[in-house]
Amino acid sequence: MTFKDLGICDSICKALEEEGYNNPTPIQEQSIPTLLNGNDLLASAQTGTGKTAAFAIPILQQLYLDHPQSKGPRKIKALIVTPTRELAIQIAESFDTYGKYTGIRNTVIFGGVKQEPQVQTLRRGVDVLIATPGRLLDLMDQGFINVKSIAHFVLDEADRMLDMGFVHDIRKLIARLPHDRQSLFFSATMPPAIVELSGKILGNHPEKVIIKPEQTTAEKVEQSLYFVSKKWKPKLLLHLLQTISYESVIVFTRTKHGADKVVRALDKAGIASAAIHGNKSQNARQKALSNFKDGRIKVLLATDIAARGIDIDQLSLVINFDLPNIPETYVHRIGRTGRAVSSGAAMSFCDVEERAYLRDIQRFINQQIPVIPEHPFPDDEEEEFVKKPSGNTKLPSRFRDSGSKPAGGNRNKRNPNYRGRR
Ligand code: AMP
DSSP states (O other), X not given: OOTTTTTOOHHHHHHHHHTTOOSOOHHHHHHHHHHHTTOOEEEEOOTTXXXXXXXXXXXXXXXXXHSOOOSSSOOOOEEEEOSOHHXXXXXXXXXXXXXXXXXXXXXXXXXXSOSHHXXXXXXXXXXXXXXXXHHHHHHHHTTOOOOTTOOEXXXXXXXXXXXXXXXXXXXXXXXXXXXXXXXXXXXXXXXXHHHHHHHHHSOSSOXXXXXXXXXXXXXXXXXXXXXXXXXXXXXXXXXXXXXXXXSOEEEEOSSHHHHHHHHHHHHHTTOOEEEESTTSOHHHHHHHHHHHHTTSOSEEEEOHHHHTTOOOTTOOEXXXXXXXXXXXXXXXXXXXXXXXXXXXXXXXXXXXXXXXXXXXXHHHHTSOOOBOOOOSSOOTTSGGGOOOOOSSOOOOHHHHOOOSOOSSSSOSSOOTTOOSOO
């Protein structure tokens, strides 16, 4: 199956080819034809499945072929609403990439920055607007955004919108959109509140597409588990970063404070890293993200909300410094690696208090995550687990080779805190 087979026009196919997209992913294969027919869509799929292209490509094509540019400033014809700034920026980048030969113009608006540059761009006219809910309503209320011409509306990451308390904003927004429109609704999970919301947004007979997380991420990612006591987690992280080879790694912590603490610990050991989370300014987050994307730093610390949807090519490794208490979040996290077509690895640290989370996760993904029994910082709070530790850490196969040098400083020193059996 190719994009051409799905009815995608040459101008967009050319851009996709240049991007190395040879074949559509399952969600693209299932969604694109129905969207090109003008149907509504209810899709249960998460980041990592190729869902952005699944909605961006057919919207671009419909705007390109069905709405030849008339005289005067452009009117907003497609609106994509998404919960976080990072995700909004990435969606705009995707529209730029796939639409580069179509002349379709987009812009992105989000809060936390001055509104003036955003207003200027809106005044010049855009075809596609990508927005977070708060700033969108704000600029609508101020009269800078006219939604009357919107023919395509996408609500992205709907479950996360509700988690983040955007439900009232969304309801307000929907009430102001034209009735005659194509609506697309994306959510990783479909609890009753989400199904109810989707009913308010979508027409009577939306096409339904379900891409199960197990199909997409958990099966493709090489997962491993390290039982470790809480106090040894920073040392284990340092040990791994100094001994394995990787291109880039996102380390997830549960709290913002935890992320900052790890950055400081790594810094002391000569490993450059940066944290993105809600306490950082928008500029600091963007800078950290672009340094990471450019390869200037290889280690990015993130909390779940900040990392939501960040799209980084060739991310080889995710480390769960803390296990999430929601199993879906685990799948989201490891979905940062193993994106759409390539595969990756995910290492998880589990202390004794996190054992219950681990059970829930394993039940959810319907897999036992392979345990790495030998490492220098075992869980000494769990009697039965204490094993003879060995300097020769056994690593998941993809990291075992290592003709290449391990990343990070301080490479050949043995960890001074490794005191053998404890
Ligand atoms: P998403 O689920 O939209 O966050 O996309 C996940 C990743 O898959 C992104 O890095 C996309 O650039 C990539 N991607 C999406 N569709 C394809 C495709 N058909 N072929 C190759 N890569 C893709």
